[in-house]
Amino acid sequence: MSWEYLVNHSPALIIIVPLLAAFGTPLIGRFSRKAMYIWIIASLTLTEIIAIIILHTVYISGKPMVYVMGANPYNMAVPPDSGGIPIRIIFTVDAFSSFMAFVASTVALAGGIYSISCEAQQSAQEKYYALLLLMLVGMLGMVLTGDLFNFFVFLEINSLASAALVSYRIDKGLAVEAAFKYAIISSIGALAFLFGIGILYGEYDALNMAMIASRMKFTDLDKIVMALFTVTLGMKAGAIPMHYWVPDGYGKAPGAISAMLVTASQASLYGLFRVSFTVFGLAANTATLGWFIIMLGVLSMFVGVTMALIQHDIKRLMAYHAISQTGYMLLGVGVGLATLGTAAFNQYGLAAMEGGIFHIINHAMYKGLLFLTAGAVIYRVGTSDLNKMGGLAHTMKYTTIFFMIGALSIAGIPPFNGFASKLLIYESVYQFNPVLSILAMIVSILTLASFVKVFHSAFMGPKIHDVKEVPKSMLIGMAILTFFIILFGLFPNIALNYLVAPAAKALANPLGYIARVLGGGA
Amino acid sequence: MKRAVAAILAILIFIVLGLAFAKIPFGNVNLEDYHYYNPIQDKQTSDSVPAHYLKEGKNETGSTNIVTAVVVDYRGFDTLGEVTVLFLASTGVGSVMYIFEKEKRRKVRRANAVVETASKLLFGFIILFGAYIFVHGHLTPGGGFPGGAVIASSFLLLYLAYPKFHAEHKSLNVAESLAGLTFVGVGLIGLLVASYFLYNFLPFGLPTYLFSAGVIPIIYVAVGVKVGSELTGIVDAMMGVRE
Structure with missing residues (x-):
């Protein structure tokens, strides 16, 4: 087991570790609860380490990693006797994939540690942790795979695990209802996605994204496929006309799961970007598709935040903010897509994409943190209604500080990470179209207003509830995410140079992706 | 006790039959x-x-059945994912249906003597048939998923015939966990022995014979056990507690 061996097989190992852990959890949970906690945290930590190894390898080599499932040797994407086409399932890990894998496994690690205390009173815990690990498997598979049908399989794993976890608290049937809604909508979406894959397979005899992209002729059928993919993945990401499951799903899930649902939605967002850039990017009219994504983004930003202003349930309010923040990512990357291939791309399009992609990691960290603090408040107070809270800053000091950091970050206040990515988006989108940029700023102001309200009604004022600070493991979970918020806020260059810029460049370069797979992968 | 003896007998009969069949070719040699x-x-x-x-x-x-070659070998990773989807479905149903156990007890009438006797007789044969389908998955149409569904249907028959019948949750959970671990474990052995994940590392043998196609039969047995125990678990959770 040399270092090189580990690096070469890391795309497979990052799926195997949480999958094996998930299948083993019900067995170990039977013997001892403590052993199960150690097993969970160890596997989540190992997954995080492998994610960092992948991130490092892709950054150093500067080109996508290729891993073929079940082939000999592992990187033989195109077997010699196949006539130049990939046969097996191929993981194609470029800088954007490894970036998303890092985001997903970090939030899952924080959520896993947080859950140990938060869910300690619940029954059927081994099921909860098995589902949590499988949800991580779903996200990682979606962002790492280079095969459309494989993407669909992991999309299903992700949706089903999320739906089961949303219903975990039951909550007199309310959580079950939310989960039912989510399960129905995401199954319909997944089937529409499968229909699109079927059309592509019928046309091009291939399921591999690179292969389809290289054969893409952009016929009328492909336009239908593009519409199916954009709508279903936009729905799973929670963009506005398809957002109706988000407030219920995020609002009723346990705290740690709400945080992970954010990254689960972002995995679908990854799928949307991957499909529009890599699969359709070469043949389709990217300006039109880009404007469509921009419009989705602007709608999500504006409607999301205005809906959030009137909420008085802390998690529902944050869920609407999650919709609104997703709009920023769609806006930034949409501008990049709309200008792809023109001179404007190098002027400001790439910067807009960097802003949008940077916002993905920032949003995962601060919205994850905010959901964890909301979970902590509900854990102690027992209600999620803001009108019944107050004065929590008297006793829950650390939670208050974490909430403040998260709230200032989401509003884009300077020393925190939200500011860095929002500034990038404002600057570059202003050159593209000033109206969009001004709208984005107005949304940011409304976000601040909304979080001032939450902060005031939950944490300020006289002491109403006689509660203690939350247990240590919950604080550790929140601290992990806070660390990244402050790190990326104080030194945005670290994130930009090592994580974001390679990811944006990889996404904007579909030819490199295709050549890497069809060139044999070696 | 009686049940255990019957189960062991059925397994023995099955092994004997299986060994007898091992010398018979299935399918056409020269496609x-x-x-x-x-x-x-x-x-x-x-x-x-x-x-x-x-x-x-x-x-x-090395698989005679090309559908199986695609499902278990070429796209074995997708099958691992689909098995996981089923695991999720049964775990999810289990965790949602959990509360109803204490609250609601349904009164169920006894089935008549014909159903009771026939289900007793048929139970073993249905299990045998299900096992045959997944063991021969690489040779004849069928495989782990239909075989597992057939096994689950034999338990469904017992639920219908006997109001008080309950499959043991613990052994079902253990079976499904172990089967899942076997699938991932076979993939991992491929990674360790030949250093490729999900690599078919066993000898292919002669096509059209029972002992052929390397790890495909092992994976299909694991899938069959997993699907069978999971579907039984879902049926059990949906039946609720009856009197």
Whole structure:
């Protein structure tokens, strides 16, 4: 087991570790609860380490990693006797994939540690942790795979695990209802996605994204496929006309799961970007598709935040903010897509994409943190209604500080990470179209207003509830995410140079992706 | 006790039958060269994924049943994912249905003597048939998923015939966990022995015979046990507590 061996097989190992852990959890949970906690945290930590190894390898080599499932040797994407086409399932890990894998496994690690205390009173815990690990498997598979049908399989794993976890608290049937809604909508979406894959397979005899992209002729059928993919993945990401499951799903899930649902939605967002850039990017009219994504983004930003202003349930309010923040990512990357291939791309399009992609990691960290603090408040107070809270800053000091950091970050206040990515988006989108940029700023102001309200009604004022600070493991979970918020806020260059810029460049370069797979992968 | 003896007897009979069948070829040895016709491009193609499956499938995987070659070998990773989806469904149903156990007890009448006797007689045979389907998955139509569903249907028969019948949750959970671990474990052994994940590391043997196709039968047995125990678990959770 040399270092090189580990690096070469890391795309497979990052799926195997949480999958094996998930299948083993019900067995170990039977013997001892403590052993199960150690097993969970160890596997989540190992997954995080492998994610960092992948991130490092892709950054150093500067080109996508290729891993073929079940082939000999592992990187033989195109077997010699196949006539130049990939046969097996191929993981194609470029800088954007490894970036998303890092985001997903970090939030899952924080959520896993947080859950140990938060869910300690619940029954059927081994099921909860098995589902949590499988949800991580779903996200990682979606962002790492280079095969459309494989993407669909992991999309299903992700949706089903999320739906089961949303219903975990039951909550007199309310959580079950939310989960039912989510399960129905995401199954319909997944089937529409499968229909699109079927059309592509019928046309091009291939399921591999690179292969389809290289054969893409952009016929009328492909336009239908593009519409199916954009709508279903936009729905799973929670963009506005398809957002109706988000407030219920995020609002009723346990705290740690709400945080992970954010990254689960972002995995679908990854799928949307991957499909529009890599699969359709070469043949389709990217300006039109880009404007469509921009419009989705602007709608999500504006409607999301205005809906959030009137909420008085802390998690529902944050869920609407999650919709609104997703709009920023769609806006930034949409501008990049709309200008792809023109001179404007190098002027400001790439910067807009960097802003949008940077916002993905920032949003995962601060919205994850905010959901964890909301979970902590509900854990102690027992209600999620803001009108019944107050004065929590008297006793829950650390939670208050974490909430403040998260709230200032989401509003884009300077020393925190939200500011860095929002500034990038404002600057570059202003050159593209000033109206969009001004709208984005107005949304940011409304976000601040909304979080001032939450902060005031939950944490300020006289002491109403006689509660203690939350247990240590919950604080550790929140601290992990806070660390990244402050790190990326104080030194945005670290994130930009090592994580974001390679990811944006990889996404904007579909030819490199295709050549890497069809060139044999070696 | 009685039940355990019956189960052991059934397994023994099954092994004996299986060994007897091991010398009989299933399917045609010399398959003709298939030509794949693509309806949308309106031409015969040879450089496409489906054409490759048909042409090279038997040589590359050792499986006589090309569908199985695709499901378990070429796209084995997808199958691992689908097995996980079923695990999720049964775990999810289990965790949602959990509360109803204490609250609601339904009164159920006894089934009549014909159903009771017939289900007792048929139970073993249905299990045998299910096991046959997944053990022979690489030779004849069928495989882990239909075989598991057949096994679950035998338990469904017991639920219908006996109001008080309950499959043991613990052994079901253990079975499904172990089967899942076997699938991932086989993939991992491929990674350790030949250093490729999900690599078919066992000898292929003679095509059309029972002991052929390397790890495919092992994976299909694991899938069959997993699907059977999971579907039984879902049926059990949905039946609730009855009197």
